Amino acid sequence: THQIERKPEWLKIKLTTGDNYKELKNMMRGKTLHTVCEEAKCPNIHECWAARTATFMILGDICTRACRFCAVNTGMPTELDLQEPERVAEASEQMGLRHVVVTSVARDDLKDGGASVFAATIRAIRGRLPLAGVEVLIPDFQGDEEALRTVLEAKPDILNHNVETVERLSDKVRAKAKYRRSLELLERSKRIAPSIPTKSSIMLGVGETWDEILQTMDDLRAVDCSIMTIGQYLQPSLKHLPVSKYYTPEQFAELKQEGLKRGFSHVESGPLVRSSYHAHEQVQSAKQS
Template sequence: MPRFSKRSGREVLEGHVRLPAWIVRERMNLGELHAMKKDLRASDLHTVCEEARCPNRTHCFNHGTATFLLMGDTCTRACGFCSIRSGKPAPLDPREPEETALRVQALGLRFAVLTSVNRDDLPDGGAAHLARTIRAIRAHNPGVGVEVLTPDFMGNLEAVAEVVAAGPAVFNHNTETVPSLYPEVRPAGRFERSLAVLAKAKELGTALFGPAFATKSGLMLGLGETEAELMAVFEALAGAGVDILTLGQYLRPTRHQLPVKAYVHPDAFAELGRKAKALGFRAVYAGPLVRSSFNAHEVSEMEGISIA
């Protein structure tokens, strides 16, 4: 892949890592960010924007989008890239679906993205809880789009069907990286399992809602993958009927997560995006700060995709 930065993309100064010049975070409106966080905390809700230290959280908040982290803030898995704590989760909060819907309404969101920790302790992986939340948001917020970013449900396709039947505009499940890196990056994940989840979601969603239903997946770059491996994943995702692909730079959340192997130049992202788009995806978002739910509100402007 062309134009990776030297020394694995990092410049070390006095024990700190300086990011390449092309990775520039937006200046945060701290007042608005604090108000959003205070409002969410008052309802005991979490956003992955905060829990995973997303660099785009102010951008999304300012565009009427937030990604809600459901089913607690403790994950049953321990992925190498993720800063969300792992351990034994608390029981599900039965108030959470309704409370999330009311927060979406109170915050005046245009688009709500729902994700969750992995809940391998639950028989359905939390699918019913996600479905209830989607239905609650749609009931309280006509016209607001809902995207759901799901776990792999340990390959339980009945769980996939339950979430799809609730009617999200977009069903998202991230493959995260190339199969050869799963032992480090997603040790409890399986690439073929994730591919099966996406293919089933597309099949069921199209049958229920027609071509307006969209599926989505995303990968992080800079963990040691090759371009040939990436192209093989793109082809597999296109073959599974995935509509939307996101490609972003992996940024190490804390020193406890996997180190960055390389920082990918924007030109390389653009070239990968062009190659992926040629495979038939309806939309490809590729760039250093692109994240899975980044610019999710733009789905409402995409031809042939209905948000509500």
């Protein structure tokens, strides 16, 4: 399509087909589990899976929200699957993962937003893979502090929650979330569990200005967020928010320097960077700092 032809050169992906990747792909087939890697057709899947990093999506694949950049289906969510934490742990073990990222759709229909299932999943993974890093990328739980506490009590290695975009565009890009509420979640997390590093991501190309990106960095540092990822937004379909701009690899590199200057312990910044990209290395640097 025209859409794809207009993409700049640096967004075209070189596919490597390592044995690791093929092996994992076969293993996932037939399992009733969802990985973001596959569902979001993440461009990094070969690299990540070869490096034994994967992102599982728990709590079903139907979201109660409908953010304008997101390809996940919206509607009435499915029944909770009580075996899910154990199955994620089992798959992680079979895949030999070194870094497991667990995320979910927003489940505003559940009393705790699914926090207890996040906690159970962290514990189940620890039970089978005591040496693997466990990162959770959580929804905002509608600002419920108890829900956040439930997740933190299970001691993830990284608590990740995305602001996704700059403050001015928040309402437009992710209608049911709030920029300040996301910052508050990150701040509370450091207050409740100071030793757990927090992480947040934004995607570029939805209409933000350069200064607004820098301001977002400052806002995240002000709540002691230590890991940041910055990637290019790509429109999943014509129904989704259009791309306002493609940033160059040089601009991403410059933003990485801006982030490091501001004191983040780790900044992943690049056109194809996604929230969990190189997540394993991020744990290392967070632990060293």
